[in-house]
Amino acid sequence: MTTFGLDGLARKTGAVSRSISAENPTGEKSAGGRATEGTGAVAASRLGLGWKISPSIDIPAGETAELARIAGPGTIRHLWCTTAPHQAWRGTLLRIYWEDEAEPAVEVPLGDFFCNGWNVFSQVSSVPVAVNPNGGFNAYWPMPFRRAARITLENLSAEQMTLYYQVDYELGDVPEDATYFHAQWRRSHPVPFGEVHTLLDGVEGAGSYVGTYLAWQVNSPGWWGEGEFKFFLDGDDEFPTICGTGTEDYFGGAWNFDVPGQGYTAYTTPYLGLNQILRPDGLYLSQQRFGMYRWHVLDPIHFSADLRVTVQSLGIGPGQGNGLPHRYRPTSDDIASTALFYLDAPSSSSRPVTPDLLTLEVD
Structure with a gap:
């Protein structure tokens, strides 16, 4: 080799x-x-x-x-x-x-x-x-x-x-x-209010989690990316072993991806990026949409028995910027995820149901 x-x-x-x-x-x-x-x-x-x-x-x-x-x-x-x-x-x-x-x-x-x-x-x-x-x-x-x-x-x-x-x-x-390369696609269309989007569930065996791509559509006004990524490893139940601090943090960004004076700012780097920002046009193109990736090439997440991965659909409610404490609020955004991992088996019982065209369509 x-x-x-x-x-x-x-x-x-x-x-x-x-x-x-x-x-x-x-x-x-x-x-x-x-x-x-x-x-x-x-x-x-x-x-x-x-x-x-x-x-x-x-x-x-x-x-x-x-x-x-x-x-x-x-x-x-x-x-x-x-x-x-x-x-x-x-x-x-x-x-x-x-x-x-x-x-x-x-x-x-x-x-x-x-x-x-x-x-x-x-x-x-x-x-x-x-x-x-x-x-x-x-x-x-x-x-x-x-x-x-x-x-x-x-x-x-x-x-x-x-x-x-x-x-x-x-x-x-x-x-x-x-080990064998795997990739699974799942979509929450939208995430039920107060719930999380699941990227992987029920993966059994030993391996390494190596990458995430999200196609994220925002369905509520305000900042949308407060949700934490959570990795439940090797018997974790209610609480994960690895818990992030926010969506933009997981993808290597900070402070809402918002550069003062220019707003959301795209970037693409060797291992992480906010590669796509699609803004509504006020006519036919509705909803703000984003594409972002993180590759765990230098920091793979190893598991020896099982793996589950989730991200919260969580934003910030009114109050921030008005002299009042900001408030987190659950959202119901449209999240499609691609999760990439290596596993010591050529197939996985965790494979989700094959999506149909209605699930796949961009709308």
Whole structure:
């Protein structure tokens, strides 16, 4: 297995590099660029074989495309994809299966997996996830597997979508202690008043929590991000072992993300960011909406038996700024979360019910 870090680039390894795309759907050696038909065939008709005849695939409405099927052992190193601009980012489900399991370890809307949950492009400049103009999605989470890996994309939207994609991986030994990459998507639409949004519940086994992306719609006036993140580890019941101090604090910001004179201020850094701020326009675009991420790459949250993660939908009520003490108040915001973790099992009994299109829709 390739060693991470720049020093590792200089080391000789027994790993074999492979890549799957529409130009080489099997990833086999010397099998790239051999297509004789595909989405680029008309444009390349005068150029001939090997000249971008199959750069993408079409996925009809309601159908699922298998993007990759890989025999292990190996490790997926990089995922890249793009669609027609903003096409069905929330209306498609990315799934990844390990070791021929029937249930996916990853089941997340395409846009949310890449920190773009609102069908509007947002730049992301982080270490494991990069999103670049105009809708170039990249993920560098290492994904080891032993026998088999399978990646699919289901198009739940009403229109055919065109997908360009590439799966870069290496074949080679996987360490005995390597765990499996998981990602779960959940939405509270909205959070019931006085309750919390649950990101994970009932995860059993040993592993590490490594990342959070939230697509948050504010449904009440005033400041919305007082809610604490709570991590219930290894038998925690009513009270968590890890408890944060506020939503903007968890994402590495402070004081409401509010820079005096300019208001909410976006930022994107290697491990955390408020990458998206969508403001209402007073006409058709209603509600303030945000996208934010935190990657626990340098500070993974380890668990040995079980894990539950929640965040409070909590704001500040009238009083602040008027010479009166501010008051916390529960809110009923619309929160969609993507929780990323590694687990010592290729699938998890904690997987939530697969969302339908009504749950996925941005509204």
